[in-house]
Amino acid sequence: MVLLRAPNLLAGFILIGLALSAADEARAQLQTPARQSVILDYDTGEVLFCKECDVPMPPSSMAKLMTVELVFQRIKDGRLSVDDTFRVSEFAWREQFRHPDVSLTWVAINSDVTVDTLLKGIIVQSGGDACIVVAEALGGSEEGFAQMQNRRAVELGLTNSNFVNSTGMPDPNEYMSALDIANLSAHIIREYPVLYEYCAIPEFTWSDIRQFNRNRLLFMNMGADGLKTGHTAAAGYGIVASAEQNGRRMIVVVNGMESEAARNNEAARLINFAFREFRTYQLVEAGDGVAEVEVWGGARPTVPVTVTEPLRASMTPEARAQMRVTLRYDGPVPAPIQAGQQIGMLTLSVPGRPDRTVRAVAAESVAQIGILGRMWLGLRALIASPGAQS
Numbered sequence: 444m445v446l447l448r449a450p451n452l453l454a455g456f457i458l459i460g461l462a463l464s465a466a467d468e469a470r471a472q473l474q475t476p477a478r479q480s481v482i483l484d485y486d487t488g489e490v491l492f493c494k495e496c497d498v499p500m501p502p503s504s505m506a507k508l509m510t511v512e513l514v515f516q517r518i519k520d521g522r523l524s525v526d527d528t529f530r531v532s533e534f535a536w537r538e539q540f541r542h543p544d545v546s547l548t549w550v551a552i553n554s555d556v557t558v559d560t561l562l563k564g565i566i567v568q569s570g571g572d573a574c575i576v577v578a579e580a581l582g583g584s585e586e587g588f589a590q591m592q593n594r595r596a597v598e599l600g601l602t603n604s605n606f607v608n609s610t611g612m613p614d615p616n617e618y619m620s621a622l623d624i625a626n627l628s629a630h631i632i633r634e635y636p637v638l639y640e641y642c643a644i645p646e647f648t649w650s651d652i653r654q655f656n657r658n659r660l661l662f663m664n665m666g667a668d669g670l671k672t673g674h675t676a677a678a679g680y681g682i683v684a685s686a687e688q689n690g691r692r693m694i695v696v697v698n699g700m701e702s703e704a705a706r707n708n709e710a711a712r713l714i715n716f717a718f719r720e721f722r723t724y725q726l727v728e729a730g731d732g733v734a735e736v737e738v739w740g741g742a743r744p745t746v747p748v749t750v751t752e753p754l755r756a757s758m759t760p761e762a763r764a765q766m767r768v769t770l771r772y773d774g775p776v777p778a779p780i781q782a783g784q785q786i787g788m789l790t791l792s793v794p795g796r797p798d799r800t801v802r803a804v805a806a807e808s809v810a811q812i813g814i815l816g817r818m819w820l821g822l823r824a825l826i827a828s829p830g831a832q833s
Contacts, residue, residue: 473716477709478679478699482717483625484757485632485685485692490622491717491757499603499618500698503673504546504569505683506611506619508627509592509604510577511565514558515635516595517581525562528555535575542612548573549650560649562638566671567647568654571610578609585609596623599630613675621696624683628670628694632685642669642685659707660684665714672706673698680706686714693717721757729753730806734770736786738809741778747806748786770803778811 473492481496483489490496517523536552538545548570550556556576564573575585582588585608592606603620611617619627632639645662646655660667666686673681681698695713700706727733729752735745748770772787780786788800 473713475697475709475713476700476705477697479621480697480713481621481625481695482713483622483629483694483696484717484721484723485629485694486723487755487757488629489757491693491721492713493622496621496625496696497603499605499620501613501617501675501678502604502611502619502624502698503613503675503678503681504611505624505671505673505681505696505698506606506617507565507569507574507609507673508624508631508671508683509596509606510574510588510609511562511641512599512627512631513581513588513591513595514562514577515631515638518558518638519635523558525557525559527558529558529561529576529580530555531572531576532579535572535579538572538575538610542571545571545610545612547571549652550576551650562641563644563647564649566641567644567656568649569657569672571612574609599627601627611673611675613677621698624696625694628683628685628696631670632692632694639669642671657703658682658684659703660686660711660714663711665711667711667714672703674703682706682710684710684714686718688718691718691723720759722760723755723757725753725755727753732806733789733803736770736772737775738780739775739777740812741780741809742812743809746776746780746786746809748803749806750789750801751783751804752801772803776805778809780805780809782806782808 475494477494479496479498479500480492480494481490482492484491514523518525531550531552531554533552536550539547546569548564548568550572561573561577564570578585578588582591588609589606596604601623604623605616605618607614607616643661644656646653657672666688667684668687669685670683679699679701680703681700683694683696685692685694693714695710697706697709697713700709727750730749732747732749734748736748738744738746769790770787771790776786782805784805785802786805787803789803790800
């Protein structure tokens with residue numbers, strides 16, 4: 444096993460695993476009154492800050508994003524249109540009586556309501572009645588729809604989530620983690636960019652009732668364009684918010700706040716913190732050379748090594764010096780070598796964290812030398828071996 448440390452050569456991408464180091468530093472700097480919180484860099488997928496972010500919690504109306512996702516999925520693949528209509532059942536209409544404090548769109552019993560209206564009702568007004576209309580149309584019942592939600596959660600890799608209703612109403616078996624909510628939000632933004640615009644609608648009027656989006660970050664001139672608020676007595680006040688500034692996007696979840704104003708102010712503070720303290724660095728492009736390793740029996744003595752995917756990461760400027768990169772490979776590498784052949788592993792070490800590794804591959808092909816050359820190499824190795832007799 445050969446260990447190749449090349450600090451000068453690798454300095455440009457020495458921070459591939461930087462979210463780990465940056466997250467440690469951010470934790471030291473940042474405190475939040477939220478019970479659960481996460482800052483997710485949308486562009487790199489790195490968790491920049493986490494407070495109980497992988498612990499299941501009551502998600503309140505933030506869980507409605509899973510209901511929205513299933514509708515968005517069907518619109519994207521052609522099974523639904525925003526102009527399609529769903530019938531409002533008595534059960535959906537009676538949501539206002541079962542839960543007097545529930546947010547409503549105020550859809551009328553036995554009316555036919557467009558998918559467009561239902562989406563606005565769910566996202567802008569947080570309408571529980573609109574959610575049930577969707578659940579019954581797609582799943583036959585809330586129970587059937589919950590099964591669909593759970594299957595979809597598994598497909599999306601949401602490992603700390605379970606659904607028993609379409610609204611996020613309190614139930615011991617209705618839960619999500621803050622990180623799952625952030626990852627679901629990132630999925631919605633990435634997979635449904637046009638439909639995501641529903642999340643930025645500032646107000647919506649239905650049944651002559653004008654309601655404003657409870658996500659007040661939309662009105663703060665900070666690049667916010669989604670996604671969803673939530674509140675129940677058990678969960679406290681929560682919000683998942685996303686904002687874009689200068690081509691970068693952050694997603695923040697806070698939960699367990701004491702008031703609507705507190706959740707909005709804390710989410711705004713965390714987003715501003717993330718944009719201010721972290722930078723996104725393009726470390727190396729796919730195909731860039733990162734090292735030269737020795738070749739045995741080849742037409743050339745070394746082969747350039749590269750990575751197959753572009754590498755970028757978010758970090759604080761202070762985190763740059765905390766990373767170490769080591770290229771581990773069995774060498775010299777015997778020829779012939781094909782371009783793209785795996786040579787070894789690039790290991791990124793961060794103090795106090797598990798190592799991360801990426802594949803290192805040959806950037807070029809190297810032919811094997813002829814039979815006479817290989818015989819000469821074998822003879823040289825025999826002469827140089829410790830057991831050789833003089």
